[in-house]
Amino acid sequence: MSVVDTLHGHPIPDPYRWLEDPDSPATRTWLADRAREFARAAANWPMRDRLAARIRRLIATDLWSPPVRRGDLAFTTRRDAGADHPRLITVRDGYERVVFDPAVHDPSGRTTLDAWEPSPDGRLVAVQTSTGGTGRGAxxxxxxxxxxxxxxxxRGVRCSHVAWLPTPRDTAFYYVRSDSAEGRYGVWLHRVLALPRxxxxxxxxxxxPCxxxxxxxxxxxxxxxxxxxxxxxxxxxWIADLRGGSAHAPRLRAVHTGEExxxxxxxxxxxxxxxxxxxDAPRRRICVADPADPSxxxxxxxxxxxxxxTLDGFAVTSSAPRSPRPATAADAAEGSADIELLVSRTRLGISELSAHGARDGRRLRRVELPGDGMVTRLEAGTDGSASFCYADVATQQTVLVLGHGQRHPHSWPLHAPPRAPRVSAPGAAAPNSSKPGRGPRRHTLWCRSTDGTSVPVTVFSTGSADAPGPTILHAYGGFGRPRQFGFSxxxxxxxxxxxxYAVAHVRGGGDAGKAxxxxxxxxxxxxxxQDLIAAADALVSDGYCARDHLCLSGGSAGGLLVLAAATMRPxxxxxxxxSAPLADMARFEQLGLGRMWTREFGTASDPVDFTALMSYSPYHRALNGQGHRYPAVLLTGCHGDTRIDAAHPRKMCAALSAAASPDRPVLLRYERDAGHGARAVTRAIELAADAHAFAAARTGLSPRTRSA
Structure with missing residues (x-):
């Protein structure tokens, strides 16, 4: 039975409200039918097995995380080539010891290692896990x-840092946990092996709760x-000095609260x-303050x-690290002479790394990176060095260590960075392109949006930039997050x-800073x-692809964008x-974590916000879209998704299917033991191969396609 809500005097039909119950007999039957439809369609995608095999080969290498040192132990994770999950190990004098292996802990492969933090003396380590991609764990x-x-x-923890108390005589740590029916989080103090309990x-x-x-x-x-x-x-x-204070009641001093x-x-x-x-810096800056007066x-x-x-990371290093202590202004000025700030910036998805003096911010040198890629997890070590992860379109993630005062980082452990097979790039490099011979070509295209704003689009290819061909256009554009180009x-x-492959740097993301x-x-x-639509139009008008060779792709908030664009411009x-998209913008606050995103999207309880939401809500546009010739659509959903409720792709699939043309199917790929979070590598490969085999089948990419 169709439900009709009345919001601000407007009747809002919701004929597929019943699909919000994931476990009802009707929903289970409906999902079984969609699973059979998907299996029949996937069996006819000629590129599926070829793509899956190539993805497996490309990731068949060991992957390490940056080391965390505690005494003579180095803590790190390593995902061995061919393994589904990384293992937490310690390294001492070249010898390894496995501390936690998710595959041993849960042979089903559903449990992931989300976070870990060793104690100050290295005797203990706090390990956070979750099961089924839910983001809620132990x-x-x-x-x-x-x-x-x-x-x-x-139980009931959220993936977050664990902060161990610094004194070994008081083995305890702070952590984040939800402990109420409303789902409100808090910071808790836990004493390890406390007696009495x-x-x-x-x-x-x-x-x-938001x-x-x-x-x-x-x-x-x-x-x-x-x-x-x-x-x-x-x-x-907030900040608190734990020296001389009470661990169970730290004196938290506000750094800033209640401000934008x-x-x-x-x-x-x-x-x-x-x-x-x-x-006062939409693209971010670095300031210094006295912890005793941090306003x-x-x-x-x-x-x-x-x-x-955009300044997206930094680390504070010193040639002579010393114990933290209160500093007078004179002490700080003298002490900062040998301190450097290692600063990571991003320019349209590509990272730059440079060293600056802590006293005056003057740039001392540029750090040489292996290529045009992405720097993440930039952290200072206890010996004055800094470690970070590097990846680019043709280079899988590797850990690099930079000594204080140095320009050239070295890999950790000491081996050559794992690179994917080199891709030939014939011809001269185009403007804004990556270096020839090092991997896919990169080119920046500019398009003009509806209001006249220039929006950049990054385009990757392995051949001539002028030859049209099957193209995927990706967008995210939410929560101020910039798109960076690491390894995929x-x-x-x-x-x-x-x-x-193209990426539209649409507004709503952080590609051009906070503004x-x-x-x-x-x-x-x-x-x-509108920015995404302009990007798609520019790719076609500039000869990168034809309409029937173009596939839009987005996940989560990006899934909302691509569905909205397709329903506005069929x-x-x-x-x-x-992938795991938002779709029903009249009810997003009642589904998953939607109540936390009203600052991003607005609220249906406000009449002006409601009008804005309905102007692009994909579900409602599809309900009113009878007679439109929509593109073929592949939706993915996960039964255990606690972030974006899988009711969104379920309802969107039903609405689009009612309006779909027979030659442009609407498919739902649905997983029961998965969620929005991390998953086993094997399952990730299967999902990626299915999605891109669908794109290949709809855009004409085949084993005979010439490199674009």
């Missing part, structure tokens, strides 16, 4: 000697607590607090904002098969969709891949 304390748990696990202590409750905290310990002394308010616009930040500022902090060896912040009015700028790049075996397999986000958010969210492309 925290276990393991002995590093034998990998065995030392006590019962803590005592309940954990709530040291920092969150104000409401707030998510995080906790960190800086240089063994400063407790840092932040609260993210679910939109990427801002966070609140997003900041993160690191403590330097000079005893000062260094902050990467959007305060923004006392900040001093060290590294200014760069109008052409799926993308590289598509390129090697002869396809082209790029609010221009495509809330009541202006439709601009993100002639835009031949196919759409929408």
């Amino acid at each position: 925290l276990r304390v393991l002995s590093t000697e034998n990998g065995l748990p030392v006590e019962e696990p803590i 005592r309940p954990d202590i709530l040291v920092h409750p969150c104000a409401g 707030t998510v905290p995080a906790v960190r310990l800086l240089r063994g002394r400063w407790l840092l607590v932040s609260e993210n308010h679910g939109s990427g616009h801002r966070n609140d930040l 500022i997003a900041s993160e902090a690191e403590a330097g060896p000079d005893g000062l607090l260094y902050l990467r912040t959007t305060l 923004p009015t006392q900040w001093r700028e060290v590294v200014p904002e760069d109008p052409g790049t 075996a799926t993308v590289l397999a598509w390129l090697l098969a002869g396809g082209r 790029w986000h609010p221009r495509g958010v809330h009541r202006d969210k439709i601009r993100s969709v 002639d835009l492309c031949s196919a759409v891949i929408a």
